Amino acid sequence: GSGVTIPATGITALESGTTFPAGMMLQVVESAYTLVANRTSTSLGAFNEYSVTCTISNCLSTSKIFISVNVCANGTTDTISMYALYDVTNSQYVSNMGGDGHFGCSIDANGRGRSLTFQTLYTPPAYSSNSLTIELYAKGSSSGVRINQRGQGDAYGRGTTNIILQEISG
Numbered sequence: 046g047s048g049v050t051i052p053a054t055g056i057t058a059l060e061s062g063t064t065f066p067a068g069m070m071l072q073v074v075e076s077a078y079t080l081v082a083n084r085t086s087t088s089l090g091a092f093n094e095y096s097v098t099c100t101i102s103n104c105l106s107t108s109k110i111f112i113s114v115n116v117c118a119n120g121t122t123d124t125i126s127m128y129a130l131y132d133v134t135n136s137q138y139v140s141n142m143g144g145d146g147h148f149g150c151s152i153d154a155n156g157r158g159r160s161l162t163f164q165t166l167y168t169p170p171a172y173s174s175n176s177l178t179i180e181l182y183a184k185g186s187s188s189g190v191r192i193n194q195r196g197q198g199d200a201y202g203r204g205t206t207n208i209i210l211q212e213i214s215g
Contacts (some may be wrong), residue, residue, distance in 0.1 A: 065214035071108065074101045077207040078193065083121075085189035089129050089146060089182045092192070097181040098133065099208035104175050107215035109168045112139065112179060116161045117193045117204030120152030125186035128161070132169060133178040139167050146182070152190070158204060166213070179208060 065071060076099035082092035091097075101110065118126050127146035130139040141147070148163040169177055183190050192206045 067214055069214045071212040071214055073211045075207055075209045077205055079205050081194040083189050083191050084183040087184055089184045091182060098178050099210050100176055100178040101210040101212055102176040104172050104212050109166055109213045109215050110177060111166050111211040111213055113164045113209040116206045118150055118159045118161050119191040119194055122188045123154040124152050124188045126150055126152050126190040127184050129182040131180045131182050133180050134173045135170050141165050
């Protein structure tokens with residue numbers, strides 16, 4: 046056609062029935078966590094101190110969500126730390142999960158930190174009021190795990206854990 050003219054103030058609303066090409070990124074949100082959090086269990090679940098979540102809103106019902114996670118993984122003892130992405134909105138784990146989680150690493154007895162990344166394209170079964178919340182779950186093979194602080198409570202070596210959600214048109 047003749048193209049699209051966008052006013053200087055930007056787009057504030059779309060006409061009913063507007064469609065986007067499949068695979069087009071529609072929006073992106075990020076949640077970053079710098080506080081230390083622990084999961085003192087050998088079963089997958091939420092962190093003890095606070096929920097490590099990210100919520101994306103105003104999604105189209107046909108959209109997919111590209112999830113990107115970076116974890117500053119630590120531990121208090123020698124353990125294998127495992128992490129999983131939980132869809133709070135639909136009360137289920139995000140697809141493509143192995144038997145113990147989506148990703149993980151080995152933490153040595155000194156609790157040295159590791160930077161872990163994981164990405165997946167997720168098609169949620171439903172949105173709640175056009176929103177979706179993803180939570181990071183964790184567990185340790187022999188003890189608890191920690192994020193954002195080196196083992197033994199060292200002040201040096203602290204990092205950031207973040208979750209990025211991108212809405213992709215379906």
